[in-house]
Amino acid sequence: MRHEVVMPQMGESITEGTIIKWLKKVGDRVERDEPIFEISTDKVDAEIPAPQAGILLEVLVGENQTVPVNTVVAYIGDEVPAAMPEASTSPPAPVEATTPAAATASSAIKSSATNHVAATATQIDEADVEDAAESTDTFGIRSSPLVRRMAREHGVDLRQIRGTGIGGRITKHDLLAFLEQRQAAAPSVSASAVSAPTATLTPAAVGTPATPPISPTALTPAVAPATVEAEGAVQLPGGEAVEVVPMTAMRKKIAERMVLSKHTAPHVTSVFEVDMTHIHRLRERNKRDFEAQHGVKLTFLPFIVKGVVDALRDWPVLNASIEGDNILYKKHYHIGIAVALDWGLIVPVIRHAEEKNLVGLARSISDLANRARAKQLKPDEVTGGTFTITNYGSFGSLIGTPIINQPQVAILGVGAIVKRPVVTDDDAIAVRHMVYLSLTFDHRLIDGAVADQFMSQLKRNLETFQAMELS
Amino acid sequence: MALTTYLEAIRQALFEEMRRDPNVFCLGEDIGVYGGAFKVTAGLLEEFGPERVIDTPISEAAIVGAACGAAHLGLRPVAEMQFIDFISCAFDMLTNYAATSRYRQGLAVPIVVRGPCGGGVRGGPFHSRNPEAFFMNTPGLKIVEPATAYDAKGLLKAAIRDDDPVLYFEHKYLYRRIKEDLPETDYIVPIGQAALRRSGSDVSIITFGAMVHVALEAAETLAREDDIQVEVVDMRSLLPYDKEAIARTVRKTNKVIILHEATRTGGIGGEFAAFIAEELFEHLDGPIVRIASIDTPTPYSPPLEDFFLPNAEKVMAAVRKLVEY
Known part of the structure; x- marks a missing residue:
């Protein structure tokens, strides 16, 4: 029996995807959930796991070809070990900490692809029948x-x-x-x-049940699909040598989002100088034990996320958005973290940052950044943020004026933490670890005084950081 | 400046083109001494003389045949059918000879065959026809039908200057009923371009000729009474027809009515409908609707003719139904 492999729908507004690379050749054996090809869509680049174990029999869509979602791109032959079908009858297997990537990818496909994919991934005849019955229901609808x-x-x-x-x-x-x-x-x-726990982010976290990811229809990005017109060529207009390279889907999306934001919100940026010496010392004292104990490096960023969330609690207008004439105050703190990629930029979101301690934040940041670079983010993980932090300091920049990530109303830019001579309160000159934090805010909603009070609060939070879990 | 009627606009075009180009001449039944059955050619004989304004015997085949011969020799004849119904007598000359000449022997046939079409004037079966569909299936011909005085003049000038045989259908109901201010300068209306007569968002009516006015009347009433916004597209040219204009309006309103005065079965509404179904299927939010005359010869009886022809009431009923669909 041949099983279809289809172009998955990576988010509900996504109508098509481009196969960037086949990771398997015709004739290769693939395991279920093993990545078999890489795709690029308007939202994310991702590795797509096999819905089925078997032999890759046929590849119908070549590399760099763009096809609509649900197009059959390959066939996998039926070569399933006898034990395999059993797994799919039981409830979703507990996520194993050793293979978070595969687990995430497989749940991504289950959550965002259609019944069609689910049917091929499931081996139970009844399930097939039910899915088929459900999908034919639309035939009865008059339109x-x-x-x-x-x-x-x-x-x-x-x-x-x-x-x-x-x-x-x-x-x-x-x-x-x-x-x-x-x-x-x-x-x-x-x-x-988004109250669904982020099971895949904290696979071993205490008391976090492995609930299925939330349905993509609940998150409505409402982004129009971009048209793909790839015309790669070298041209010589007017004798000038140029290379014409079509923008990737991600680049086009970034361009669109940046322009949209600047057109939507009057941007104002305020810069504060924060003394990070205290956190620097905390980190120096604890980083070795922290890594040994939790398996993840302790960077400055979790401290900043925690400081930001605590400040947002006091200044909720920065954790809001504008909808028509209404202000939507977000009751949860989903913090976007800008991750620079070799091929662009993506902003994965730490969901419920308010529920995480430094360990949880460090894990989330590391996991999201790693999977962003491995193209294994789920669409749901790049949407729904309520506030964004961009850490351009890691590339040496001291001060930046970031662009707000719509529909949010503020973004924090973190400059490089550098040692500087500072005049202390008692008029001495001391070497301190200093950072410039930039807050860009939407002046439609936030006035300068509010923004600066938020920043003063953030500065206090950071300079007097109390970390129970590091004591 | 005085307002110019549709009929006077046609007459002006003939005068101006004959003055502009000595190769242009007119021929037809009673067009010279009598000035034409509807007086479209009145005064031509006096200004241009009997060599360029020729009264012919009652033979449409001979009129078109002579026009084709003259065209081969470099002239640009404008042949009148006293009533366009009788163009059927010249059907062979037009469809087998004139339309194919360029393709068969590389000889252009720059003729215009014009004449009054249409009903609503109690003309009965021989004096009321709209024969455009007879010729739609003939590659090599062009067909135009103006709905306004401006277009009547501009399209006739374009037809006379065109190197292919052009059938120019002038609606006799419009002859003296509509008038407008025309530019004093020379202009043409290019063949193949439709005109948007009324912009609307709910339903498109694709039409031409006298039915443009029926559609506009219905549209105004619907806007007033039902708050329905109807878009009216005047095709002006039927062959070739403006597919872009059709596509634009269908993409905009997603519901389309094709309105023509010729009878329904085999009428050119079928061609437009087929084009829309083939090319614009996924832009349709309802069935393509045709409004046309009933499939019968035009009745003499005034009540029957009124029942037979499309009118604003029929259009409004169809629009209301389609909007609700």
Whole structure:
């Protein structure tokens, strides 16, 4: 029996993906959940795991080809050991700490791909039948060619819409109204829906149950799919030698988001100088034991995230967004961390940073950054942030003026921590570890006085940092 | 400046083109001494003389045949059919000879065959036809049908200057009923370009000729009474027709009605509908609707003719139904 491997839907607004690289050749044996190809979409680059163990029989879509989601890209032959089918009948297996990448990738595909993929990943006939029955339900829905196309483009399940046309037909206006409603509801939905624990981030964390990842439909990014027009060529306009390289999907997305943000929010940046000597000493004293005990390096960033979350609690307007004439105060603290990649930039999100101690934060940061570089982030992990931190100091910059990550209203830039002679309170000159923190804020919502009080609070939090878990 | 009627606009075009180019001449039944059945050619004989304004025998085949011969020799004849219904008598000359000449023997046939079409004037079966569909399936011909005085003049000038045979259908119901201020300068309306007559968001009506005015009347009433915004596209040229204009309006409103005065079955609405179904299927939010005359010869009886022809009430009913679909 041949099993289809399809282009997964990596987020609900994503309509197509480009295969960057085949990691397996025709004839290779693949294990279930073993990465078999790499894709690039508007949102993330990711390695896609095999839905099925077996032999890669046929590859239908070559490298650098872009195809719509759910297109069959390969076939895997049925070569499953007898024990394998059993696994899929039991509830999701506990995530093993040793293979977090594979587990994450497999849950990514389960959560974001269609029934179709789930069906191929599952070996149970009944499940196949049920999935098939469910997917054929849309046949009974009366719509129009236009409505069906729009639903496809916007990732809308037509079963969610009540038609107002003759005989209950779903009209263009019904679909537009639904999209409008969904967009309006998106921020509050994402804030409440992300209460699902981030099982994959803290595989061994105490008391964190391995719940399935939240459905991608709960997080509504509402980003229009970008069109891909790859025209690579070397041209010589007017005698000048240039190389024409089409932008990657990620680069286009970054460009779009940056321009959108600058057009949306009046940006103001305020810079504070913070003495990190205290944290530096804490870190020096504890970093060896910390790494030995927790298996992750202790950097400055977890301290800053913790300081930020504590300051945000006191200044909730910085953990908000603007929706029409309303201010949405986010009750959770999902902190985005900008991660520089060789091929761009991505901002994975630490969910519920307020629930994590330094150890949890350090683990999350390390895990997210590692998986960002390995292209193994799930779409849900790059959306839903409520505040962002960008650590350009790691490349030596002292002061930056970051651009707000919409729809958030503020972003903190962290410069390089450098030793500087400082005049202390008692008029002595001392060598201290200093950093410039830049806060860029949306002046529509946040006034300078509020921003600076937040920054003073952050400065205090950092300069008098109390870390129970490091004592 | 005085307002110019649709008929006067056609007459002006003939005068101006004959003055501009000595190769342009007119021929047809009773166009000279009598000035034409509708007086479209009145005054031409006096200004240009009998060599360029020729009264012919009652033979449409001969009129078009003579025009083709003259065209081969470098002239640009404008042949009148007294009523366009009788163009069928010249069907062979037009479809087998004129339309194919360029392809068969490299000889251009720069002729215009013009004449009054359409009903609503109690003309009965021989004096009311809209024969565009007879010729739509003939590559090599061009077909235009103006709905305004401006287009009547501009399209006729474009037709006369065109190197291919152009059928120019002028709607007799519009002859003296519509008038407008025309530019004093020379202009043409390019063949193959539609015009957006009314912008709307709910339903598109694709139409031409006298039906443009029916569509506009219905659109105004619907906007007033139902708050429905109808877009009206005047095709102006039927062959070749403006596919881009159709695509634009269908992509905009996603619901489309094709309105023409010719009878329904085999009418050119079928061609437009097929184009939309093939190329714009995924932009449709409802069925493609045709409004046309009933499939019967044009009745003499005034109540029957009124029942037979499309009108604003029929259009409004169809629009309301399609909006709700």
